[in-house]
Amino acid sequence: DAGVTQSPTHLIKTRGQQVTLRCSPKSGHDTVSWYQQALGQGPQFIFQYYEEEExxxxxxxxxxxxxQFPNYSSELNVNALLLGDSALYLCASSGPKDRVYGYTFGSGTRLTVV
Amino acid sequence: GESVGLHLPTLSVQEGDNSIINCAYSNSASDYFIWYKQESGKGPQFIIDIRSNMDKRQGQRVTVLLNKTVKHLSLQIAATQPGDSAVYFCAENTGGYQKVTFGTGTKLQVIP
Structure with a gap:
């Protein structure tokens, strides 16, 4: 049973560009949350998707x-990238039977903005 | 992988000793608390949770204590092992949807 998968694992972008990160939730999960984790900090909540809506x-x-797509997978888009957007972006999924109690994180996408 | 504990408080513990990691949470309305372990290059991993109607919960080698009066959580790890070396985060959820708010992490270093 695959857990939460995120792609790509690493990404380097130039300031001002746009980026799209992808997340496939754990099987059976229908809710996806995105977090930003700067170096040395705890994850910060960006937003959550359920039934294809924020x-x-x-x-x-x-x-x-x-x-969020009908198959529950999700994308995070960031426009006009700033140097301060450099961080680890984490996706977490949860499901109907184990809401926050079953929050499962992916390994993240490391975004570097230069 | 790149360390996530670059600027975090660090707790150094001898292998075999017990570890206690403390956390102050912010929202008195929070009703569910979680401890996560994050190893370098990985996402947070669930360790143990506790609901606000409890003050203690035990797992395998881990115990979480909750003091709602002073909004304090602690994680106790018994017989700490080298594999316990990681950054530990407390997190809270305030009812309703599954938004989880993370606290400041603590880096645990186990000395062999």
């Missing part, structure tokens, strides 16, 4: 947007 959002600018 259900909750953290304190992140509109440059951060997302999407």
């Amino acid at each position: 259900r909750q959002r953290g304190n992140f600018p509109d440059r951060f947007s997302g999407h």
